[in-house]
């Protein structure tokens with residue numbers, strides 16, 4: 001769950017950083033391209049001009065500008081054939097002769113010999129895409145002028161809303177937000193399911209523990225016995241490397257190992273003297289009774305294994321089947337050791353609890369005969385590192401109430 005989470009967070013961070021980087025590069029590109037001052041001349045396909053003298057606007061006036069007898073209105077159309085707006089433009093037109101400006105409009109005109117420079121004002125500073133603007137002036141010259149060359153300088157700012165990449169980036173942001181949003185929703189859902197699951201597990205655990213407390217209550221010497229055995233067993237399982245699911249099953253299997261004692265008469269279980277053969281025989285039936293009781297409990301497969309086989313011995317001299325070695329299910333071999341430890345660490349009707357040294361000695365002595373020799377070092381390590389003491393501190397030692 002944690003690693004999944006980290007993976008999602010990493011993907012979210014990497015993608016948003018990439019998106020921001022792409023956006024920044026894109027914005028920078030638009031800004032640079034928009035600020036770039038461009039030059040258009042007669043060879044340009046994007047911007048062009050047409051100069052003409054309107055009809056009736058050509059006249060001769062010998063007196064107005066000495067040496068410049070020919071006057072005319074020169075109208076200029078500036079065409080923008082591109083799909084971008086031309087802005088802040090200035091035009092320089094070189095005519096084939098010198099002239100004087102008589103009058104002009106819509107901008108600032110400058111004349112220098114053959115050259116006319118015009119900078120528009122007002123709305124004229126823009127020439128919209130696939131559109132044109134018009135300006136004009138009355139010029140006096142020696143003869144009717146022709147255009148030799150022209151040059152327009154201006155900017156063509158990019159329009160982000162006319163560029164597909166803008167929409168692609170916007171869609172990527174939307175996708176990113178959907179991804180993050182769905183992840184947050186999914187997380188919330190998973191969290192509520194996990195809560196529900198934890199609650200269900202707690203209910204199952206409490207139900208079984210309540211049930212096993214009835215078993216333990218039948219024998220006043222074994223309060224919390226089943227729970228401690230289950231805790232020891234689970235720890236043994238953990239130390240030999242069982243996975244979480246197996247540990248959970250092992251916990252329930254061993255928690256229920258003495259379930260068959262429900263069917264044993266109280267007077268035998270509580271017998272303070274030593275048991276006669278008949279009574280001992282009756283006690284031994286608790287394994288079979290346990291199996292019988294748990295046979296319909298199918299949520300944990302073979303949950304009855306610990307109940308049925310926990311009195312088997314590794315050397316094959318136990319009961320009820322006399323199984324040997326690894327024929328005995330692992331959970332039962334573990335239950336046997338956990339059960340024995342709990343018996344040794346508890347005060348019983350016939351003796352006080354054993355010392356730590358004596359307990360370890362017992363396990364060593366019975367390794368390979370009563371107990372699985374591979375599990376004995378595990379329980380000894382749990383005794384030595386204080387695990388078993390902590391369980392005893394928390395869940396109490398047995399003894400008569």
Ligand SMILES: [Fe+2]
Nearest residue numbers: 257258310311
């Ligand atoms: Fe038992």
